[in-house]
Amino acid sequence: MKSVLSVFYREYLLLTRGSRYPMTTERKVINDFIQQLNPGDVFYDIGAFYGEYSFQASMHGASEIVAFEPHPAIASEFRSRLDEYRNSWLYAGNVDTIDLHQVALSDSNGAVSLTDEFENRVCPGILSGNESGRTTVNVEATRGDEIIAQNQLPLPDILKIDVEGAEMRVLKGLEQTLSDGHCRRIYLEVHPPGSGVTDLGTFGDDSKSLFELLDRYGFEPSEEFVRLKDRLNVRLDRI
Secondary structure (H helix, E strand, O other), rough: OOOHHHHHHHHHHHOOOOOOOOOOOOHHHHHHHHHHHHOOEEEEEEEOOOHHHHHHHHHHOOEEEEEEOOOHHHHHHHHHHHHHHHOOOOOOOHHHHHHEEEEEEEEEOOOEEEOOHHOEOOOOOOOOOOOOOEEEEEEEEHHHHHHHHHHOOOOOEEEEEOOOOOHHHHHHHHHHHHHHHOOOEEEEEOOOOOOOOOHHHHHOHHHHHHHHHHHHHHHEEEEEEEEOOOOOOEEEEEE
16 A cells, blocks of 8 residues: 555645646636637647646647746756656546647747746746846747747637746737637737836836737637735636
8 A cells, every 4th residue: 555655645746846826826727728628629828837727728629739938947847758758557538639839929930048047936027128237048949930930730619828927929929829819818918018027118018008908819718816015816718
């Protein structure tokens, strides 16, 4: 019995390792995401971090999952989890449905700087280039519409975007993808100006302009999950 329990505990640690959300208010978002996911959906995980949403999607019917995580150390950890979950008898999903791209989505192509300050509990976010005194790592950025076309990626039914202030950059780079009517739902974490090291104000953007852009794409807020000083978690559905 002890050996069985030991194996079970090891598998539990594997499945929860690195998780940001198990005991937080964002669990509300994940629970709703699982309920709204339809069998066969294509899911885009933008700002995937260690892949919590991607792994949930693979366990709950998504046929294809396209994840974008630019930070090299985090993307490496994501890949390690993919390999370990593939051999885990507790994991109920199919990790072969997950396609990880180590690139930042933005509204232009080229190199960008991400914050790299985990010791200060700062999540990686794109800097504008005018900041000084920050620890950074350079990564590749590309327009979402371009990487979709170049790689012949399936169009998303559902998006999750959590990019620490670069929300407007990501959405502008996905103009064609989000305007064609295919995507029906977006889960968005908004970082208002003044809320963190990187936020909408980093590039001179604001929440009002962000939601006006989404309205032009044909989306409106349908559910608000979390409203805190540093972030807003909201679901948007196609009108």
